Amino acid sequence: MKILKEYRSVPVKWGAILLLLCFFSSGYAQQKPKYLDPQQPVSERVKDLMGRMSLDMKIAQMCQYVGLEHMRDAEKNITEEELLSGHARGFYKGLHSSGVERMVKQGLIGSFLHVLTIEEANHLQKLAEESPLKIPLLMGIDAIHGNGLMSGSTIYPSPITMASTFAPDLIEESFRQTALEMRATGMHWAFSPNIEIARDPRWGRVGETFGEDPYLVSQMGIASVRGLQMDKLDKDKSVLACVKHMAGGGIGNNGTNASPVEIGEGELRNVILAPFKATIRQTQPFSLMPAHNEINGTPGHADKWLLTEVARNEYGFKGFIISDWMDMERLSQTHRIAATIKEAFQISVDAGVDMHMHGPGFLESIKELIEEGKLSEERINRACEKILEAKFMLGLFENRYADPKNLSETVFIKEHRQTALEIARKGIVLLKNKNNILPIAVNKYKNILVTGPNADNQSIMGDWVFDQPRSNYKTVLDGIKMLSEGSNVNYVDVGWNLRDLNNDSITKAIETADKMDLIILALGEDSFRQHWKEKTAGENRDRMDITLWGKQQYLVEELKKSGKPIVVVLVNGRPLATPWLEENVDAILEAWEPGSFGGQAVAEILYGKVNPSGKLPITIPRHVGQIPIYYYHKPSQYSHAFIDGAKEPLYDFGYGLSYTDFQYSELKCPKDLKYGEPLHVTLTVENTGEMEGEEVVQLYLKDDFSSTTRPVKLLVGFRRIHLEKGEKKTMVFSLDKEVFGYYNNKGKYVFEPGSFTLMVGGSSLGKDQIFQKVTVNN
Numbered sequence: 116m117k118i119l120k121e122y123r124s125v126p127v128k129w130g131a132i133l134l135l136l137c138f139f140s141s142g143y144a145q146q147k148p149k150y151l152d153p154q155q156p157v158s159e160r161v162k163d164l165m166g167r168m169s170l171d172m173k174i175a176q177m178c179q180y181v182g183l184e185h186m187r188d189a190e191k192n193i194t195e196e197e198l199l200s201g202h203a204r205g206f207y208k209g210l211h212s213s214g215v216e217r218m219v220k221q222g223l224i225g226s227f228l229h230v231l232t233i234e235e236a237n238h239l240q241k242l243a244e245e246s247p248l249k250i251p252l253l254m255g256i257d258a259i260h261g262n263g264l265m266s267g268s269t270i271y272p273s274p275i276t277m278a279s280t281f282a283p284d285l286i287e288e289s290f291r292q293t294a295l296e297m298r299a300t301g302m303h304w305a306f307s308p309n310i311e312i313a314r315d316p317r318w319g320r321v322g323e324t325f326g327e328d329p330y331l332v333s334q335m336g337i338a339s340v341r342g343l344q345m346d347k348l349d350k351d352k353s354v355l356a357c358v359k360h361m362a363g364g365g366i367g368n369n370g371t372n373a374s375p376v377e378i379g380e381g382e383l384r385n386v387i388l389a390p391f392k393a394t395i396r397q398t399q400p401f402s403l404m405p406a407h408n409e410i411n412g413t414p415g416h417a418d419k420w421l422l423t424e425v426a427r428n429e430y431g432f433k434g435f436i437i438s439d440w441m442d443m444e445r446l447s448q449t450h451r452i453a454a455t456i457k458e459a460f461q462i463s464v465d466a467g468v469d470m471h472m473h474g475p476g477f478l479e480s481i482k483e484l485i486e487e488g489k490l491s492e493e494r495i496n497r498a499c500e501k502i503l504e505a506k507f508m509l510g511l512f513e514n515r516y517a518d519p520k521n522l523s524e525t526v527f528i529k530e531h532r533q534t535a536l537e538i539a540r541k542g543i544v545l546l547k548n549k550n551n552i553l554p555i556a557v558n559k560y561k562n563i564l565v566t567g568p569n570a571d572n573q574s575i576m577g578d579w580v581f582d583q584p585r586s587n588y589k590t591v592l593d594g595i596k597m598l599s600e601g602s603n604v605n606y607v608d609v610g611w612n613l614r615d616l617n618n619d620s621i622t623k624a625i626e627t628a629d630k631m632d633l634i635i636l637a638l639g640e641d642s643f644r645q646h647w648k649e650k651t652a653g654e655n656r657d658r659m660d661i662t663l664w665g666k667q668q669y670l671v672e673e674l675k676k677s678g679k680p681i682v683v684v685l686v687n688g689r690p691l692a693t694p695w696l697e698e699n700v701d702a703i704l705e706a707w708e709p710g711s712f713g714g715q716a717v718a719e720i721l722y723g724k725v726n727p728s729g730k731l732p733i734t735i736p737r738h739v740g741q742i743p744i745y746y747y748h749k750p751s752q753y754s755h756a757f758i759d760g761a762k763e764p765l766y767d768f769g770y771g772l773s774y775t776d777f778q779y780s781e782l783k784c785p786k787d788l789k790y791g792e793p794l795h796v797t798l799t800v801e802n803t804g805e806m807e808g809e810e811v812v813q814l815y816l817k818d819d820f821s822s823t824t825r826p827v828k829l830l831v832g833f834r835r836i837h838l839e840k841g842e843k844k845t846m847v848f849s850l851d852k853e854v855f856g857y858y859n860n861k862g863k864y865v866f867e868p869g870s871f872t873l874m875v876g877g878s879s880l881g882k883d884q885i886f887q888k889v890t891v892n893n
C-alpha cells in the first residue's frame with residue numbers, strides 16, 4: 116500500500132512542475148519581465164530594462180518637464196491650435212500640456228519638477244504606467260526646509276536659521292521628516308541641500324544656505340542628506356537628495372545670482388568645495404546640481420574638471436547630475452561658449468550632466484549628436500542606468516502612487532510641528548540686550564505696541580514656500596498674544612509689502628507709541644515665494660544695499676522719538692547692516708526665517724520661556740562696503756582701516772547672547788603631536804549665570820606659520836550643550852589630521868609641520884576665548 120502511494124505521487128508532482136514550467140516560459144514570463152520582479156537585485160533589473168529600451172527611451176529618462184499645472188496656467192487664455200501655430204506663447208513654445216501628457220504615455224519623459232498636488236502626481240504616474248515599458252516618473256521638488264511648495268506641509272526654519280542652531284542631529288531629523296512628507300504626496304527627490312558657501316549678503320539666496328563656514332556647512336550638508344536619504348535609500352520612506360550648486364554661487368563677483376567667480380584653486384578647494392567633498396564622501400548623495408555661474412571662465416554646466424574629475428573621480432560621487440533650470444541652454448544664450456543650443460547640450464552632457472531641467476528639444480538633439488558621433492551611446496547608458504537605479508531603489512516600479520488617505524498621518528503631524536518649533540527656538544539669535552530688558556518682565560509693561568511689516572505675515576516662512584493654511588502657522592503677533600498675559604497688546608498693521616508700506620498706518624503707529632510702555636517692532640526682509648513680485652530677498656532678489664528696505668528705517672527712528680523701550684525682531688534671510696539699530700534700540704532678536712512656528716519661538720524667547728542659544732552662521736557687516744567679510748579672513752585683511760567707518764563687522768560669526776553666562780576653562784591638549792594621530796582636546800564650560808541654558812561651544816584652529824597665507828582662524832569643531840544653573844561640563848574634541856593640512860595656491864594638498872593655536876569660546880571673537888598651542892611634527 117505504502118509503495119503504491121509513493122509511486123502514484125511521483126507523476127502527479129512532476130506533472131505539476133511541468134505545468135508550472137510551461138506557464139512561466141510562456142505567457143506569464145512575458146507579462147512579468149525580470150525588471151518588474153522586486154525579488155531580483157536592482158543591478159539585474161536595471162540591466163534587463165536597459166536591454167528592452169530603444170535609444171529614444173533611454174534619452175527620455177534624461178528629460179525633465181515642469182508640472183502640468185504651470186503649463187495650464189500659461190495656457191488659460193489660448194487654445195492648443197493657437198499655441199501650436201506659434202502665434203501665442205505658452206510655457207513651452209509650441210507644446211501644449213496635452214502634448215506633454217501624450218509624451219508621458221509614449222515613455223518620452225523620465226521626470227517632472229514642481230508638480231504641486233498629489234492628484235497631479237498620481238495622474239502623471241497613471242499615464243506613465245500606460246507607456247510601453249511602464250517606467251515610473253521621478254518627481255523632483257525644491258523641498259529646501261520642508262516640502263514648502265506644497266500647501267499644508269510642515270515649514271521648518273530656513274537653512275540659515277537651521278545653521279544657527281549648530282545642532283546637526285536636529286537638522287537631520289527635520290530632513291527625515293521632510294522626506295516622509297514628500298513621499299506621502301508622491302514626491303521622490305528634493306533639490307536640497309544647498310551647500311554653497313555664502314559670503315556675500317547682497318546675494319538674495321543666503322537664506323537658503325548654511326552660511327559662510329566650510330566646516331559648519333559641511334556638517335549641515337551631511338545631516339541634510341542623511342535625513343533625506345536615510346541610512347540607505349528606503350523604498351517607502353526616503354527621497355533622493357541633491358547637493359547643489361557646485362560651485363561658487365555665494366561668492367559671485369557683484370553679489371548677484373549667477374555672476375562670475377574668479378578664485379584660485381587653493382581657496383576654491385579649502386573653502387568652496389570643502390562641503391561638497393565632505394558631504395559626497397560621507398553620505399553619497401544620489402544627485403548633484405551644478406551652479407549657474409562660471410568659475411575662472413568655465414560655466415558650471417560645462418565644467419568637466421569640476422563635475423567629472425573632482426566630484427566623480429576624486430570625491431567619489433556615484434549618483435547622477437541634474438542641470439539647473441535652463442542652464443544647459445544658457446551655455447549658448449548667456450555664456451556664449453556654444454554657438455547653438457544643441458552644442459550646449461553636447462558640452463554639458465560631455466562634462467557630466469545626466470538630466471536636463473527642463474523642457475523640449477533635448478531628446479532630439481542628443482539623438483542627433485549620437486548619430487553624428489559627437490556623444491557616445493555609452494555615455495547615455497551611464498546616465499540612464501543611474502536614473503533607473505534610483506527609481507528601482509525608491510520602489511517606484513512596485514508602487515508609484517501616493518495615497519491621499521495617508522496624508523493626515525504623515526503631513527504636518529505633531530512630531531514634525533515640534534521639530535520645526537524646536538529648530539526655531541534654537542536657531543533664533545539674540546544680538547543685543549541692553550540692561551537685560553529681555554526677557555520681558557511679566558506685568559512690567561501694561562501696554563505693548565506691536566507693529567512692523569513682519570509682525571503678522573508669512574515672511575517668517577522664507578523662500579521656497581508657497582501660501583500655507585492660516586491655521587498652520589504662528590506669526591510674531593500670534594506668539595506675543597499667546598504669552599503676553601497681563602498686558603494689552605495693541606497691534607498697528609502697517610502692511611506687509613515692504614515696497615509699499617502704508618503711510619497712514621505708519622503715522623498711526625507713531626502716534627500710538629506715546630501711549631505705550633514697550634514697543635515690539637518686527638522688521639527685516641521678505642523672501643516668501645508667494646510674494647513673488649513684492650519680495651526683497653530670495654532667489655534672484657539680489658541687492659546693492661543691505662540696510663532696512665524702504666520706510667522701515669523711518670518707522671523705527673520715529674518710534675524711537677517716543678522714548679519708549681524698543682525691541683526689534685528681525686525677520687530676514689540675508690544679513691542686514693543695521694548699525695543704527697545696534698546703537699539705538701534696546702534689544703535685537705535675529706529671528707532669521709523661523710518657519711511655521713517662528714512667531715511662537717520668538718515670543719517664547721522674548722518672554723523668557725526659552726533661553727536664546729542660536730549663534731550666527733555668517734558674519735554681519737556694518738556696511739555694504741565691507742563685503743566680502745568673513746571671520747576666516749587672511750591676516751592682512753585688516754592691516755589698514757577705512758577712513759569713513761569701522762572695519763570690524765557689526766556681529767561676528769558664532770556670536771549670540773544668552774540670558775545666562777558661560778565661562779570657559781581648562782583647555783588642554785598635548786604639547787606635541789605626530790601628524791596622523793588624532794588630537795584630543797579637553798575643556799570645561801560652566802554656567803555661571805542665573806538660568807539654565809544652552810551654549811554652542813566653538814573650537815577654532817590657527818596655523819601659526821605657513822608657506823601660503825592661511826586664515827586667522829578656522830572652526831574645526833563645535834558642540835551644543837545644555838547646562839543647568841551652576842553646572843559645569845568637561846568635554847573632549849577629537850581632531851583628525853585633515854585640520855592641519857590645506858590646499859596651497861597651486862591646488863596641491865600640503866601638511867607643513869609647526870605650531871598651531873587652538874582657541875575655544877562661545878563665538879569667533881577673541882575676547883571670550885581661551886588659547887592653547889600644539890606643535891605637530893611629521
Ligand code: BGC
Nearest residue numbers: 228257306359360439440654
Ligand atoms: C534654482 C535651483 C532649483 C531649480 C528648480 C533654479 O532656478 O537655481 O536651485 O532647484 O530652479 O526650481
